Amino acid sequence: MRHTIATILWKDLKIELRTKEAFSASFVFSVLVLVIFNFTMDLTSDEALKLGAGFLWVAFAFAGILSLNRSFALEKAENCLHGLLLAPVDRGGIFLGKFIANTLVMLVTEIIILPLFAIFFNVDIGERLWLLLVILVLGTVGFSSVGTLFAAMAVHTRMREVLLPVLLLPITVPVLIAAVETTAYALGAQEGVSFWFKLLVTYDVIFVTASFLAFEYVIQE
Amino acid sequence: MSSGEATTASAGETILRTNQLTKHFGSFIALNATSLQLTRGECLTVFGRNGAGKTTLLKIIATLIRSYTGDVYLFDQELKKAGGDIRRRIGFVSHDSFLYEDLPVLDNLIFYARLYRLDDPPGRARRTIDDMGLEAKTATPVRSLSRGMKQRLSLGRAFIHEPELLLLDEPFTGLDESAADLLDGRIARFKEGGGSLMMATHNAERGWRHADHIAVLDRGTVVYESAVSDTSFDAFHATYRDILSS
Numbered sequence: 042m043r044h045t046i047a048t049i050l051w052k053d054l055k056i057e058l059r060t061k062e063a064f065s066a067s068f069v070f071s072v073l074v075l076v077i078f079n080f081t082m083d084l085t086s087d088e089a090l091k092l093g094a095g096f097l098w099v100a101f102a103f104a105g106i107l108s109l110n111r112s113f114a115l116e117k118a119e120n121c122l123h124g125l126l127l128a129p130v131d132r133g134g135i136f137l138g139k140f141i142a143n144t145l146v147m148l149v150t151e152i153i154i155l156p157l158f159a160i161f162f163n164v165d166i167g168e169r170l171w172l173l174l175v176i177l178v179l180g181t182v183g184f185s186s187v188g189t190l191f192a193a194m195a196v197h198t199r200m201r202e203v204l205l206p207v208l209l210l211p212i213t214v215p216v217l218i219a220a221v222e223t224t225a226y227a228l229g230a231q232e233g234v235s236f237w238f239k240l241l242v243t244y245d246v247i248f249v250t251a252s253f254l255a256f257e258y259v260i261q262e
Numbered sequence: 263m264s265s266g267e268a269t270t271a272s273a274g275e276t277i278l279r280t281n282q283l284t285k286h287f288g289s290f291i292a293l294n295a296t297s298l299q300l301t302r303g304e305c306l307t308v309f310g311r312n313g314a315g316k317t318t319l320l321k322i323i324a325t326l327i328r329s330y331t332g333d334v335y336l337f338d339q340e341l342k343k344a345g346g347d348i349r350r351r352i353g354f355v356s357h358d359s360f361l362y363e364d365l366p367v368l369d370n371l372i373f374y375a376r377l378y379r380l381d382d383p384p385g386r387a388r389r390t391i392d393d394m395g396l397e398a399k400t401a402t403p404v405r406s407l408s409r410g411m412k413q414r415l416s417l418g419r420a421f422i423h424e425p426e427l428l429l430l431d432e433p434f435t436g437l438d439e440s441a442a443d444l445l446d447g448r449i450a451r452f453k454e455g456g457g458s459l460m461m462a463t464h465n466a467e468r469g470w471r472h473a474d475h476i477a478v479l480d481r482g483t484v485v486y487e488s489a490v491s492d493t494s495f496d497a498f499h500a501t502y503r504d505i506l507s508s
Contacts, residue, residue: 123358
């Protein structure tokens with residue numbers, strides 16, 4: 042399975058490095074969200090700390106949807122998905138390869154957006170930077186695992202761009218809330234978030250496993 | 263080759279057998295109790311109009327569709343119980359290329375060579391490129407290739423793992439004459455090498471050219487079947503036209 046994961050990952054990252062389509066779309070979208078929130082709300086530094094985490098994850102979630110849609114759109118063109126399914130490989134390996142590629146693309150965007158967020162909202166992200174990065178990884182893993190599964194489901198439908206957020210956002214509400222609460226803690230706006238950390242980790246374990254197991258049935262015609 | 267008495271006359275090894283194969287999409291019956299056989303080294307061509315069930319039949323055999331009733335035996339294994347390794351023995355050519363438009367020619371083939379766990383993927387990919395006459399296009403993204411070149415590359419992709427059974431779904435659709443001739447030549451070489459083929463097409467002349475056995479599907483049901491040696495093209499063509507106009 043490791044070989045399949047590496048092969049899918051190699052292919053997806055190679056395409057992304059050549060086109061930069063998922064990255065550029067999600068980066069521009071994230072910047073726009075932050076700029077709009079920054080200019081429409083005249084926040085004090087305390088308010089920026091409290092609300093900033095929410096703005097950040099709104100940007101990450103919707104930018105992530107753009108990137109996830111793109112991930113399976115390229116499998117739909119020329120019916121490449123059939124090319125994958127015809128190969129003698131474990132379908133779980135296909136899922137993990139796509140999931141890791143999606144997570145990496147989202148994380149790269151998020152890490153580049155983070156300093157811009159600090160500038161726009163005048164927030165110090167350096168104090169608990171490592172914690173912030175861990176939260177980004179945990180939140181993104183949870184979001185991307187379910188997102189990869191649902192993007193695979195939506196790819197067979199005519200309205201996949203619309204269907205993906207409709208399916209994905211309700212089920213990722215717990216991980217997004219947990220990510221917002223823990224990010225607020227990392228920014229110094231909140232105390233006592235051990236419950237939310239546990240929820241983040243638990244969500245990741247449950248949904249990465251469930252998505253991995255369900256992928257074979259979802260991808261089949 | 264076809265079902266029933268006609269197949270028992272063949273001395274060759276049966277590599278594919280469908281028995282009462284039925285597939286519904288909701289209330290639409292795509293395949294209705296279809297029974298067909300294919301002998302090693304031979305070509306079974308399945309004719310039929312659009313929507314007759316040809317593509318569904320090929321997709322089931324290629325393991326792309328897993329929910330159906332009836333039985334499919336491929337290489338002596340019941341298809342529903344067979345592991346993923348059986349797919350290593352199957353090649354699939356469709357009017358879709360299965361190629362990534364943003365990747366160069368070489369990277370597309372390296373990707374598929376890796377996916378099939380072939381030895382020396384770059385070497386295998388380069389040999390396939392040479393075989394398909396695409397040496398000058400190695401670094402060209404697939405998006406920039408002409409339709410004919412794309413089809414050649416798609417053929418290379420389907421042959422890269424040297425399958426024993428080749429499934430062809432309307433392979434001549436959209437091809438110009440030279441690309442269709444190249445495909446004809448590649449199919450002939452594959453057969454000479456002992457490969458077995460199952461082709462779905464509505465093109466009577468091209469489909470007949472390689473066939474050892476023919477079948478016509480209409481609304482999911484096999485309505486005509488024969489060994490090529492038992493009929494003539496003109497007789498078959500007249501029957502086929504009648505079926506299409508019915």
